[in-house]
Amino acid sequence: MLREETFIGALIINILLGAIWHFITFIVCVSVDTSFFDPEKKMYLPHKWERGGKFYSDVLKINKWKDLLPQHIGKDGFSKDHLDDVSVAYLDEFIMETCRAEWNHTMNCLYAAVLFLINGLLMAIVLTFILFLLNLPFAVIQRYNRFRLQKLRSTIIRKSERTRRKAEKLMIN
Numbered sequence: 001m002l003r004e005e006t007f008i009g010a011l012i013i014n015i016l017l018g019a020i021w022h023f024i025t026f027i028v029c030v031s032v033d034t035s036f037f038d039p040e041k042k043m044y045l046p047h048k049w050e051r052g053g054k055f056y057s058d059v060l061k062i063n064k065w066k067d068l069l070p071q072h073i074g075k076d077g078f079s080k081d082h083l084d085d086v087s088v089a090y091l092d093e094f095i096m097e098t099c100r101a102e103w104n105h106t107m108n109c110l111y112a113a114v115l116f117l118i119n120g121l122l123m124a125i126v127l128t129f130i131l132f133l134l135n136l137p138f139a140v141i142q143r144y145n146r147f148r149l150q151k152l153r154s155t156i157i158r159k160s161e162r163t164r165r166k167a168e169k170l171m172i173n
Helices: 007-031 048-058 062-068 088-109 111-118 121-172
Strands: none
Touching: 007 088, 007 111, 007 121, 048 062, 048 121, 062 121, 088 111, 088 121, 111 121
8 A cells, every 4th residue: 555655645644543543542542431441351460471570670670761762641540650649549549540552552563563554664663663663662561560469469468367357356356
């Protein structure tokens, strides 16, 4: 399709189509019910090779570069800079938001299929590399943060349960 276009013409068309794809993906992402982003769904569950998030810190050295990337914080969104609360309900919502953001960036990567359909091989490879470069790091950060948030959530639940048992014990005595 774009093989007959000039390089600049093809690039402009690819950028416009990519922007439309990203916009539609974002609209879908913020429009669907939050249950779609349940962290217990297969897509969001940890893989063995991720080693509870250690893969990202040990192999990808995520702590050295994750804070250098920009973040999108929507209205009432979650900042990666700090936690506003450490309640289980807040963490559950934050964890769901990591699933939403991961889904968004992963779906953006599917635009690569379009790139290969409408472009010559070299153009498709270069644009796919750029597409992945602009999306995969953000999806990775969401997975990494989700592991950390889930660990914090478990710790809070364990401490709360211990406190409840101690209080029950005191009431019995």
